[in-house]
Amino acid sequence: MKVDKIYLDLSTTDISPILIRSYVYNLDGEDWTHEPFDERYIENYEFEYIVKSEGHMIHEGKHYALRPGDLCFKRPGEKTQGIKPYSCYTVIFKMTNKDYDTPFQPYYQNEILDKNPHVYQVKNHKYFEMLFKMILDEYINETESSPIKIKSYLLDIIFTLYEEIKENYLPSSPYYGKISKAIEFIEKNFQNKILLEDIASHVDSSPFYFHTVFKQTMGLTPNEYLMKYRINYAKQLLLLTNDSITDIAIKSGFGSSSYFCYCFKKYMHTTPHNYRKLHKIS
Numbered sequence: 001m002k003v004d005k006i007y008l009d010l011s012t013t014d015i016s017p018i019l020i021r022s023y024v025y026n027l028d029g030e031d032w033t034h035e036p037f038d039e040r041y042i043e044n045y046e047f048e049y050i051v052k053s054e055g056h057m058i059h060e061g062k063h064y065a066l067r068p069g070d071l072c073f074k075r076p077g078e079k080t081q082g083i084k085p086y087s088c089y090t091v092i093f094k095m096t097n098k099d100y101d102t103p104f105q106p107y108y109q110n111e112i113l114d115k116n117p118h119v120y121q122v123k124n125h126k127y128f129e130m131l132f133k134m135i136l137d138e139y140i141n142e143t144e145s146s147p148i149k150i151k152s153y154l155l156d157i158i159f160t161l162y163e164e165i166k167e168n169y170l171p172s173s174p175y176y177g178k179i180s181k182a183i184e185f186i187e188k189n190f191q192n193k194i195l196l197e198d199i200a201s202h203v204d205s206s207p208f209y210f211h212t213v214f215k216q217t218m219g220l221t222p223n224e225y226l227m228k229y230r231i232n233y234a235k236q237l238l239l240l241t242n243d244s245i246t247d248i249a250i251k252s253g254f255g256s257s258s259y260f261c262y263c264f265k266k267y268m269h270t271t272p273h274n275y276r277k278l279h280k281i282s
Contacts, residue, residue, distance in 0.1 A: 003041050003104060005077035010095065010108035017154035018094040019147075020044055022132075022139040025088050027051060032085040039081040043104050044092050047157060048072040049132045053086035059118045069125045071161060073116045076105040089132035093154060112162045123164055127236055131157050134239075134279060149278065160232075166219075175213045178203040182214065186226050190233065191253040196222055230254065231267050238276040245272050 029052060053066040058081045059074065066072075066086050074080055095108050122128050135153045138146040167183065185202045186194065199222055200210035214222050234252040237243055243251070249260035264272045 003077040003079075005107040006100075006102065006104065008106040008108055010110045010113070012110060012112055014096060015110065015112070015155070015158065016096050017045075017151055017158070018097055019091060019135065019139060019150045019154065020094060021090075021092045022136045022150075023090055024136060025090060026085070027087045029085075029087060035084050037082040037084070039079060041104075042074045042076055042078045042080060044076060045095050045105065046072075046074040046093075047091050047132075048074075049089045049128055051087045051089065051129065053088075055086035056083040057081065057119065058083070062118070064119045066119070067121060069121050069128075071120050071122050071128060071157075073118060073120070073161075075113075076107050089129070089136065091132065091135055091154065091157075112158065115165050116161060117165070120161065120165065122161070124160075124236075126240065127160070127232070128157065130236070130239055145278075175217050178205060178210070179214060179217050182210070182222065183225070186222070187229060190226060190229050191251060193253075193255070194226060226253075227263060227267070231264060234260065234264065234272065235268075235275070238272055239280050248272065 032054075034054075048071070050066050050068055050070040050072070052068055053070070055066050057064045057066055057072065059072075060078050060080075064070075064072075072088075094105060095113075100106060131153050135150055138150050138153075181203050182199050185199055189198075196207045196211060200207040203210060205213075211222060214225075218225060220228070230252045234248050234254075237248045237251060241248075245260070246257040249255070249257045252260065254260035254263065261271055264270075264275070268275060270278070
């Protein structure tokens with residue numbers, strides 16, 4: 001069977017994922033046989049998040065050994081075959097709200113989507129697994145707000161994956177040594193008060209020079225990177241713990257609950273309390 005892919009350019013602002021189906025496969029590990037699934041062609045877009053695995057995947061002619069924490073990204077018209085045993089969460093979705101009278105969705109070309117490899121080992125296993133669990137929960141227990149929540153979770157997967165992958169392109173940067181050392185410093189010390197001067201001093205640079213090369217390489221300032229890291233850490237605590245807002249503010253490096261709430265609302269367009277209320281699985 002030959003599939004003619006329909007290639008279309010897609011702007012990032014037009015990425016608007018619509019869930020078709022969400023399910024979990026073999027999470028209890030009952031089927032731990034070493035058998036292949038049938039080969040198939042991907043009709044929509046799919047993410048698979050691997051939870052446990054001794055299995056493999058053959059995708060577009062390439063062989064991948066699957067590991068816990070692998071995120072598999074599959075696009076329309078691609079040929080795939082899974083080989084047991086493994087367990088995973090799967091989401092199948094459209095990339096936009098447009099409908100096409102074809103069996104396969106368009107293969108959208110976009111800077112963010114094109115950087116995604118077929119298989120990627122994510123850094124933050126708990127956060128990605130949490131997103132897949134929340135999608136599944138909303139899919140099974142659908143309410144009026146479920147489509148909006150699911151879209152936000154899918155976007156979170158797409159853009160968090162992109163940010164992780166973008167960091168992995170650092171070795172090609174002439175500033176790789178300084179930037180990677182700075183990121184390591186930020187991620188180790190984000191719970192403390194950090195100034196631009198502290199980071200610049202750690203990498204033996206002037207604040208002005210460091211600020212310039214960091215933004216040039218990463219696409220955001222050191223302070224924006226620090227803030228984003230703190231917000232993402234706080235989001236995990238809001239959803240995975242019962243810690244108070246004040247405790248989360250301190251643990252995330254904000255110093256006070258009032259400043260934390262101000263920053264969280266600025267970046268997430270909702271309060272920490274409402275974010276937890278809307279998204280935490282009870």
